[in-house]
Amino acid sequence: MAHAHKPILAPVGDEVELTGPWADALRRFSAHLALERHDSPHTVRAYLSDLHEFALFACRCGIGSPQGVTLAGLRRWLGEQQASGAATATIARRAGAARVFFRWSTRESITASDPAQTLRSPKIGRRLPETLTQEDARELLDAATAKAAESEGPLGVRDVAILEVLYGSGIRVSELCGLDLGDVDEQRGLLRVLGKGDKQRSVPLGQPGLRALARWRSVRPQLCAPASGMAVFLGARGSRIDPRVVRRVVHESLRGVPQAPDVGPHGLRHAMATHLLEGGADLRSVQEMLGHASLATTQIYTHVSDERLRAAYRQAHPRA
Structure with a gap:
């Protein structure tokens, strides 16, 4: 494959760090994702991790800049991953990262053309997410409320509120952590949340x-500190709560419901959507509540409900 730059790899301890054109391009792409697309830090890290792996592969092949990449090179990269046993979902994700990067790099004239334009991802089967039953959710919240009543201090009360808000509204962890006091409209029973893409x-x-x-x-004033600001939920030291703390609260609470899957905070979002649909809510309303850009994303929950219906039929009907 032709290339305009000598590949540059600098050792950093036991790792290899990119320098030169690849490093410059990935730095600019990172800023594009964060500042123009408003992607979350988690999404930015995921893109950069995959593209860093590809850039290292390209440099080993003698391609020192994005300009030298071809469709054949991208296919070879994905083929090597498949041969080494990488999961289909991982390969599909990395192919997607390459398409987004090279579409941007072509628009920015970093590359003359887009080598990933016709790059295909392997097809992956859609796996139904594990979710809680309505009884599981009731047990989870009852157990958390009982635990809070037995404990002293505000943290137990906070944890019950976290669980009730996640399950009751279906908002994401990042959205819960970003809630300010003015975002809660008690009169109308609404939360104002800032979702993906601002x-x-x-x-x-x-x-x-x-x-x-x-x-x-x-009881929030008991934890308030100068760093609290207007945050609804606070950590033990008074600053805005960290998503890792929320995840820990949910996982620890779920351990108190032995039959429930350990689905984490996103599982409470799944449960909320599934239980709404089981109760007769229409798909468009659920889509709006969850903040999904595409109705297709919301439709996974109809499959969950359908599968539950079939499972109940198989278990209960004598002619199943």
């Missing part, structure tokens, strides 16, 4: 969630 939406929250939030807000 898109704002209003999400309903039921009475149990509003009551849990009110109890938490009554």
Whole structure:
């Protein structure tokens, strides 16, 4: 493959660091993802991790800049991963990262043409997400409420509110952590959340969630510190709560419901959507509540409900 630059690899301890054209291009792409596309830090890290791996592969092949990459080179990269046993989903994700990067690099004139334009991803089967039953969710919240009543201090009250808001509204962990006091409309039972792509939406929250939030807000001053600002949820030291703390709260609480899968915070979002559809909500309304850009993303929850219906039929009907 032709290339315009000598590949540059600099050792850093036991790792290899990119320098030169590849490093410059990935730095600019990182800024594009964060500042123009408003992707989350997690998404930016995932793109850069995959593209860093490809850039190292390209340099080993003597391609010192994005300009020298061809479709054949990209296919060889994905083929080597497949041969080494990488999961189909991983290969599909990396192919997607390459398409996004080279579409951008062509637009920015870093590359003269887009070598990934016709790069195909391997097809992956859509796996139904594990989710909680309505009884599991009830047990989870009852157990957390009982634990908070037995403990001293505000953290137990906060944890109940976290669980009630995640399950009651279906918002993402990042959206929960970003809530400010002014985002809670108790009168109308709404939360104003800032979702992916800095898109704002209003999400309903039921009475149990509003009551849990009110109890938490009554004890919130016990944790307040100069760093608290207007954050609804606070960590033990008074600053805005970290997503890792929220995940730990959910995982620890789920351990108190032995029959429930350990689905984590996103599993509460799955459960909320599934239970809404089981209760007769229409798909468009659920899409709006979840903040999905595409209805196809929301439709996975209809498959969950259908599978539950078939499982109940197989278990209960004598002619199943």
